[in-house]
Amino acid sequence: MRDGVELSTQIFLPESKGPWPVIVVRDPYSFSQYASCKVFVQYDYACVYQEVRGRGPSQGTWYPFTDERRDGLDTIAWILEQPWQNGRLALQGGSYLGVVQWAVAGDLPPEVKTFVPTVAHGDVYELSYHNGVFNEGIAGVWLHSQFQPITRMLFAAKHWRTHIAGHFPALAADPNEFGRAWTPYRDYLLHPDKDDPYWQSPDYVALRQAHKNVHVPVFMIGYANDFFLPGMLQTYEELPTRDQSVFVIGPGNHGGGPDAEVEGSYTRDYADTLAWLDHHLRDAPLPERLRPGVNVFVHGDNSWRHFDRWPRQSPVLTYRLDNLAQSQACDGGALSIEAPSSEQTARYAYDPRKPVPTRGGAFQLISDPVAEQGNDLCERADVLSFASAPVSADTVVNGGIRITLRVATDAADTAFSVKLSEKFADGRVYNIRDDISTLSMRNHARHRMPYTPGEQVEVTFDLTPIIWRLHEGSRLRLDISSSSAPAFFPHPNRDGLWSEVADPVVAHQTIYGGTLEIPVE
Numbered sequence: 247m248r249d250g251v252e253l254s255t256q257i258f259l260p261e262s263k264g265p266w267p268v269i270v271v272r273d274p275y276s277f278s279q280y281a282s283c284k285v286f287v288q289y290d291y292a293c294v295y296q297e298v299r300g301r302g303p304s305q306g307t308w309y310p311f312t313d314e315r316r317d318g319l320d321t322i323a324w325i326l327e328q329p330w331q332n333g334r335l336a337l338q339g340g341s342y343l344g345v346v347q348w349a350v351a352g353d354l355p356p357e358v359k360t361f362v363p364t365v366a367h368g369d370v371y372e373l374s375y376h377n378g379v380f381n382e383g384i385a386g387v388w389l390h391s392q393f394q395p396i397t398r399m400l401f402a403a404k405h406w407r408t409h410i411a412g413h414f415p416a417l418a419a420d421p422n423e424f425g426r427a428w429t430p431y432r433d434y435l436l437h438p439d440k441d442d443p444y445w446q447s448p449d450y451v452a453l454r455q456a457h458k459n460v461h462v463p464v465f466m467i468g469y470a471n472d473f474f475l476p477g478m479l480q481t482y483e484e485l486p487t488r489d490q491s492v493f494v495i496g497p498g499n500h501g502g503g504p505d506a507e508v509e510g511s512y513t514r515d516y517a518d519t520l521a522w523l524d525h526h527l528r529d530a531p532l533p534e535r536l537r538p539g540v541n542v543f544v545h546g547d548n549s550w551r552h553f554d555r556w557p558r559q560s561p562v563l564t565y566r567l568d569n570l571a572q573s574q575a576c577d578g579g580a581l582s583i584e585a586p587s588s589e590q591t592a593r594y595a596y597d598p599r600k601p602v603p604t605r606g607g608a609f610q611l612i613s614d615p616v617a618e619q620g621n622d623l624c625e626r627a628d629v630l631s632f633a634s635a636p637v638s639a640d641t642v643v644n645g646g647i648r649i650t651l652r653v654a655t656d657a658a659d660t661a662f663s664v665k666l667s668e669k670f671a672d673g674r675v676y677n678i679r680d681d682i683s684t685l686s687m688r689n690h691a692r693h694r695m696p697y698t699p700g701e702q703v704e705v706t707f708d709l710t711p712i713i714w715r716l717h718e719g720s721r722l723r724l725d726i727s728s729s730s731a732p733a734f735f736p737h738p739n740r741d742g743l744w745s746e747v748a749d750p751v752v753a754h755q756t757i758y759g760g761t762l763e764i765p766v767e
Contacts, residue, residue, distance in 0.1 A: 340364030352459030378687030393425030546715035560765035601729035645765035671719035
C-alpha cells in the first residue's frame with residue numbers, strides 16, 4: 247500500500263490462455279475466497295483475493311472501514327500493472343466485502359466496468375445506531391466476534407448474549423472480550439449522535455458519499471429482512487447510474503437464509519452475478535431478468551415483481567389505535583378505520599433489566615427474520631397489543647409503513663418500540679416489520695433533543711419498505727413496548743450518555759393514541 251504496509255493477496259488464474267478480465271474481492275474474514283475466487287476462476291475469470299489491512303496475514307492495524315478506500319484504490323492500481331489482466335475489472339462481495347466496494351466506488355479508474363455489492367452500503371453510523379438506540383445485535387455482536395479464537399467462534403454469539411449484551415454500564419465490558427476490536431467498539435458506545443464529529447470524520451464522510459459519484463452500472467443484491475436494506479434503498483435511489491443498474495431484493499436475512507413462513511430463498515445470486523459480469527466484462531447479452539430496475543420478492547405469495555422504481559407511491563390505508571384500556575391483553579386493543587369516539591390512554595412500566603426479547607426482524611446479524619410470534623410476548627404487562635378486523639380479501643402491502651404514536655413518560659429519556667405482524671386465521675402470527683426510537687432522537691433527529699418528563703410528544707416510525715400479501719381472514723397485529731433485546735441495548739431511561747449509565751430506572755409510559763398507515767394496492 248502507499249504507506250508501505252503489505253496486504254496478503256492471492257491471485258487465481260484460469261487454465262486458459264490469458265490475459266483475462268479480473269474480479270477483485272477484498273475480505274476481513276479469511277474465508278470468502280472459497281465462495282468467490284475459487285468459483286469465478288472456473289468461469290475463466292482471473293480473481294484477486296485480498297485480506298484487508300490488519301486481518302489474517304495482512305500487515306497493519308484494522309480499524310473497521312477507515313482504510314478501505316486508500317487500500318482498495320492501491321490494490322486496483324497494482325492489478326492494472328500486471329500482465330495477466332486485460333483492462334476489464336469488476337469488484338464483488340457481500341457485507342463488509344460489499345462496503346469496501348462502496349469505499350472506492352466514487353474514484354474508480356475506467357478499467358473497472360462494474361461492481362456487485364451484496365447486503366452493503368456505506369453509512370457506518372446506521373449499522374451502529376437506530377433512532378438513537380445502539381444496534382447491539384449488529385455492531386455489538388459483530389465486533390465481539392472479530393478476534394475470537396477459531397475454537398470459540400461457533401460459541402461467540404451465545405457467550406456474548408450471556409456476558410455482554412444488556413449489561414449496565416455498557417462501557418464496563420471487559421476489553422479482553424473484544425481484543426483488538428475494543429477500540430472501535432468503545433468509540434461506537436461513546437458517540438450516539440449522528441452529527442457527532444466522530445461520525446463526520448473524512449473517512450466516514452467519504453464512505454457515506456462515495457455512491458453519489460459512481461459512473462458505472464451496479465448490480466446490488468439485498469434481502470428483505472437485512473439491516474442493510476434501508477440504506478441500500480437510499481443508495482440505489484441516489485445512484486447517478488440508477489437507470490443502468492439493477493437491485494434484487496430477495497427474502498431472508500443478512501446471510502440470505504430462507505424465512506420460516508416464506509417458502510424458498512433467492513438462489514440465483516451466483517447465476518445472476520455471472521450473467522452480469524459476462525455482460526460488462528465480456529460483452530455477452532444481458533438476460534431479460536436483469537434489465538435495469540428493482541426486482542422484489544413478494545412475501546406470502548412466493549413470487550417476484552419488477553419495478554423501474556421502488557418503493558412507489560401507493561394508496562394508504564389508515565388505522566387508528568382504539569380500545570386502549572384493553573390493550574394489555576393480546577389483541578385487546580383495536581386497529582380501527584374509524585376515529586376513536588373519545589380520548590383514551592394506556593399505560594405500562596418499562597424495566598430496562600427485564601426487556602422484551604427480540605423475536606425475528608431485521609436488526610440482528612443472523613436470525614430467523616419472519617418468526618412465529620405466538621402470544622407469550624403480547625401477554626407481558628409491558629406490551630400493548632392492537633388488532634384489526636379480519637381482512638375481507640387478500641391484500642398486498644407494497645411500500646413503506648408508517649406508525650405514529652402520541653406518548654409521554656416520567657423518565658428523562660426513554661425508548662418506544664413497535665412490531666407489526668400478520669395474524670393468520672389459524673392463529674399463527676408472523677412479524678412483518680419492527681422498529682424502535684428514543685425520545686431524544688425521535689423523528690430522524692441527528693442529535694439529541696431535550697425532553698421534559700410528562701410532556702406529550704409524537705414519535706414517527708418509518709418502517710423499511712416491503713411487499714407482503716395479507717391473506718383473507720388474517721388480522722394485523724401491532725405490538726407496542728419500549729425494548730427489543732438483544733437486537734437493541736435496553737434504554738436505561740436516563741438522559742446523558744447511555745453507555746455510561748450503571749443504574750437504569752423503571753419508566754412509566756403513557757400512550758395517548760396513534761395511527762398505522764399501510765400502502766396497499
